[in-house]
Amino acid sequence: MPSDCVFCKIAAGEAVGRIIYQDELATAFWDIRPVAPIHILIVPNKHIDSVNEMSTEDEALIGHLILVAKKIAREQGVAEAGYRLSINTGPNAGQSVQHIHVHLLAGKALPIHLG
Secondary structure, three states, X not given: OOOOOHHXXXXXXXXXXXXXXXXXXXXEEEOOOOOOOEEEXXXXXXXXXXXXXXXXXXXXXXXXXXXXXXXXXHHOOOOOOOEEEEOOOOHHHOOOOOOOOEEEEEOOOOOOOOO
């Protein structure tokens, strides 16, 4: 774990985060700058900088993050109305923390455009 990674620190209990789910592989917590009524980040407990640094051994882990997102969407009552999952990779995509994470966005109609 990089000593300055805030997501690693939240997953390890060394930094404050509003954690709503945690298991041996993943941690989920509320985003501190939400862009939707429900904005939850799902992170692997293992540090991976971004999609660009993933290896084939991380395939099951990333799949687990998606299944955690599905579970949280159901628990938050938004599975039927719909939700968005997003992984930003690199600065031009808006990745501000160098630890791969899945954004779960829901609770309102989200814009379809990417611009």
